Amino acid sequence: MTDVAVITTGGTIGSLRGSEQIAIDEGSAVLNHRLTAMAEEVGVPVRIMPAANRESSEFEAEDWMIFADVIERCIGEGHDSIVLTHGTDTLHFTAAFLAVLFRDSPVKICLTGAFYPPNHEASDADANMRAALRAAASDSLRPGVYAAFHDADCDGIGVIPATDLVPPRFDEAHFRQLYADLPHVTNAVAQAQSIFTKIDWAKLPRDITSDGLKRAKSQVATALLFPGIDMRIYDSLPTGGALLIEGYHSGTASSARTETSLLALHERRSDLVLAICSVPSPNVPIPYAGSKRLKDAGVLVYRDLPLHLLLVAQMIGTGQGLTAREALAAFDAYLI
Structure with a gap:
């Protein structure tokens, strides 16, 4: 199996909960240890490549190009399955940008993040990382740019085409109860197709x-x-x-x-x-x-x-x- 390239950028998934704040793990040791453990657990060999180590709220538009350049390097080195860890605050902007740049590339790029840091008692970091690694390595996932998170309703892997990703809103579950016809864009790997079919x-x-x-x-x-x-x-x-x-x-x-x-x-x-x-x-x-x-x-x-x-x-x-x-x-x- 070809190694999955895992590009790290910081974010909550790369942070630690302290007594007064959640802050970036400056040495990335915890994230890298967990990445290695998750890869062994799901049987996916990985190569970890740091691109940044900041909260995603601090990213500028030109940082998108840093991520794109690292992805290009991964592709040039033969990787066709890539996971990019990212903070959830601005993940949808980066995902949309990468969807434009790599829309015709024969590679699978899965962004993932976490709402809680790895040392939080309710952390979703490990589950989301497992899901992203499994999605990127899956033969059922078509080439493209996606977000991948844990979803129990989709055999543990919820995949969202990058163009369909939107930031979470206040009380999202209640909102969807009121508007039952809204499309649910989280899909199993084999059904991950964008709802935006009219973009030229x-x-x-x-x-x-x-x-x-x-x-x-x-x-x-x-x-x-x-x-x-x-x-x-x-x-x-x-x-x-x-x-x-x-x-x-x-x-x-x-x-x-x-x-x-x-x-x-x-x-x-x-x-x-x-x-x-x-x-x-x-x-x-x-x-x-x-x-x-x-x-x-x-x-x-x-x-x-x-x-x-x-x-x-x-x-x-x-x-x-x-x-x-x-x-x-x-x-x-x-x-x-």
């Missing part, structure tokens, strides 16, 4: 650089709406930039015509691309009138897309010199 991947460039991502950061902003937010604060965005907005739960945003409104910003700064996500079609099959008014004014309003997919595409495209609108063209099929 050819419009997403892949020859991105760390410097390009660093430049793009000044051109792209995100916003979480709250009632009465004064959109004039985004007048500081540079010419040709983009503002990506996470709308309210039904994908709406205010379409009022006041001096502080989104529409006023759009009219005042016609050079900016304003995009709102996401109208959830399972529960809002027909968009609200406010969303239609925003669309008719020229604001991009998307259905069924998480914000981080738009952000990663925007960063990649902007970093490669595309206009803000060109950077989002891959998702045009999701516009209302």
